[in-house]
Amino acid sequence: MGGHAPFSVGAATALWRAALTVDVLGAETVPLPDAAGRVLAAPVRARVSVPAVPSAAMDGIAVLAGPSTVLAAGAYDVVDTGDPLPAGRDAVVMREHLRHRPDGSVRLRDPARPGQHVRPVGESVRCGEELVAAGRVLRPADLAVAAAGGHRTLDVRRRPRVAIVPTGDEVRPLGTDLAPGELLDTNSLFLGATLRGLGATVHVTPIRPDDPAVIAATVRAAAVDADLVLVLAGSSAGRDDHTASVLRGLGTVVVQGVAVRPGHPVLLGALSGPPPVPVVGVPGYPVSAAVALELFVVPLLADLQGRATVPPLSVQARLTEAVSGRAGVEEYLLVTLPGDGTARPLPRGAGAHAALARADGVLRLGPSSGGHAAGETVPVLLVDAPGWGGPGVAAERRAAG
Secondary structure (H helix, E strand, C coil): CCCCCCECHHHHHHHHHHCCCCCCCCEEEEEHHHCCCCEECCCEECCCCECCCCEECCCEEEECCCCCCEECCCCEEEECCCCECCCCCCEEEEHHHEEECCCCCEEECCCCCCCCCEECCCCCECCCCEEECCCCECCHHHHHHHHHCCCCEEEEECCCEEEEEEECCCEECCCCCCCCCCEECHHHHHHHHHHHHCCCEEEECCCECCCHHHHHHHHHHHHCCCCEEEEECCCCCCCCCCHHHHHHHHEEEEEECECEECCCCCEEEEECCCCCEEEEEECCCHHHHHHHHHHHHHHHHHHHHCCCCCCCCEEEEEECCCEECCCCCEEEEEEECCCCCEEEECCCCCCCHHHHHHCCEEEEECCCCCEECCCCEEEEEECCCCCCCCCCHHHHHHHHC
């Protein structure tokens, strides 16, 4: 099934997913404070109403509504915000709208209306209503409403387990004083941090040399406990690029090379199961690695988590200079957004660390795009958070019903 055909991103994804068994991960129960950032496994429904009884919405007095503006002592009760409404009372008069008299009576500014400044049962949370939908990445506000609805724990998806296997004779661990020709393993840092931010647990193996047997043994061991394996570098066709042959020996290479730049040398495969373990050969250049992550890894992770579809955020901006496209190739161009309504293209180059750090957004040039002229308004995908590459296959199916 492998080969060097320049599959489009969509075709490559479809071929790869057809070779995999991508089931949503199981659920686990965690205390509410530990659920932030996790993916909700089942809808949260309120077990109680809030408030549970009619309650005062203001400091003042609780009264029985009527036309009178003078109430005798005993015809009202002093209440504070949140107090249950005393029996026989159906309205609250704000403290600022009444005047106490020496005989204990009060004069109201206006007659009280039924329900005035009263919080009815279930105004905030109604027993039985859905508070948070399954698939939501839980935010602080979601935890608060779940707590208000009577929950102490939540069922969330198990964290996906991702193994990262960095390779290369020239690659060195962070903190190393480099000799000429050596490179720091920044890709493991970048990819690992991104995946942890999406809720995964990440195990990074020691850097492996360009030795097929050593790489194969490491990938085989990493796959035992992993839901996804990423093999860094070695995905091209150079003399020391062994990832494709290693993965064929351990399973299947479904796609070798995609019509996308940066990221063309990406490998998509499956390690022998059961079930088959998804594996991605990630290109070694930093921007190529980032694009491969967004287009193939992040959507797969979303499907494993059962994460709800969230459309990528984008803005319209005017290009400060012309950009050219490449026929038959889907291209992603990094841009900055200075805040004046323009988008400034950054230098093209798959190895540009600085461009990746400076980028505010990505301009997608489709395979049939001839490019854009200077001054043209274009949609720019924002890169503040992972997910600009779009939803996963299963997420799209769920959204479509």
